[in-house]
Amino acid sequence: MALSTLILTFTFIILAYYLYQRFRFKLPPGPRPWPVVGNLYNIKPVRFRCFHEWSQIYGPIISVWFGSTLNVVVSNTELAKEVLKEHDQQLADRHRSRSAAKFSREGQDLIWADYGPHYVKVRKVCTLELFSPKRLEALRPIREDEVTAMVESIYKDCTNPENNEKSLLVKKYLGAVAFNNITRLAFGKRFMNSEGVIDEQGKEFKEIVANGLKLGASLAMAEHIPWLRWLFPIDEAAFAKHGARRDRLTRAIMEEHTLARQTSGAKQHFVDALLTLQEKYDLSEDTIIGLLWDMITAGMDTTAISVEWAMAELIKNPRVQQKAQEELDRVVGYERVLTEMDFSNLPYLQCIAKEALRLHPPTPLMLPHRANSNVKVGGYDIPEGSNVHVNVWAVARDTKMWKNPLEFRPERFLEEDVDMKGHDYRLLPFGAGRRVCPGAQLGINLVTSMLGHLLHHFNWAPPNGMSPEEIDMGENPGLVTYMKTPLQAVPTPRLPAELYKRVAIDI
Known part of the structure; x- marks a missing residue:
């Protein structure tokens, strides 16, 4: 009896709060929420597609309730500009789940920090020091080394007689580049050798990443219904153990670098x-420690995901693949390999990278912004404490801004130059405003380099017996957009054999 009374009381409180919000504020329209759970049971697994479908019914700005928390989703260019430029400061805070709060030490990093003096300081460190053009250029040999290692690995596998005309799992090779590149940039460590074997420190690193994802996913229901958290208590011991393990590995690497600097001077890592x-x-x-792991979290999967989607589109569109290869053959030729210095002479290759990021942004909803005061967007109220999501996947399909938006057509960016680093609100793979990704140029360089090498060194076709149209272009649910069915493809070498060798560089 007491339990049923308690449940009824809590239900009444939630309903009263919801009605209070409805009458006090002019909230955006949206699907009718249920008591307590809000719209949680209405949301389809691939959220950005679900929100896009709802925007077709209710309009480009909608209210979605995660339990008792209001989430506002905007889905067109004009509203994205309002959120990320005109009201940027009022919407620059972060919603931190309990797991994010634990991982970031209550926002002591960059990604999960609220807007304020600490955020401004670490943002300055990232912009002026870590991702400066000078440092990115100094670290270019690492990127080019890892991409040529990928090419060598693919060449060995596709020319192995046992694999004659067999398809390869593209994700395997892209993931190795992303893993080695980010660990070398962040830690100055290549945990994986040329045979793909990971050392003990690398195994520990991968286990920490996997365990962090597991812990973060385990609290989902409790995050959405705060007053039910007593039913889902946070496992303080598990988070403490994970944090200690992460910090122990990071401190060991930091100490190695401190000792190395005393003998050989500072490196660019x-x-x-x-x-x-x-x-x-x-x-x-x-x-x-937080900044180092921010870079790992933001950079490890997103690059590989972007290139896998691009390769799927290129296999589905042989015309585009052939046109890109003609440009590469004309500029780079058959006697050397591509370098980042060639990018400025390869406009079509750059357009392919841009078009892939338009159609398949790796983080389609960005991370949510949290309102630090009451604000109006699109004529509707967004109360303080609400979360605001920009559906960049939907923005990039806005028929008012893009001609034939569902078509993979890189030529659109030759016809009109569209910035994708936060200055043009039609294309936002890296966000915009105060919380734009500071590593955008690094990501663009690596994606372009990987695509260029894959296209220059190989012709790509679907597996035998499959037509290009049969490639599954569906997405897996999650914060980042993995392909639902990992891409399988058949590469055929197209350059002299001596150009497939990796030249290892140690910096």
């Missing part, structure tokens, strides 16, 4: 940069 700048910017150890 991010861990060296942060340790060198620690006193200048008054960075705590928590912030240094």
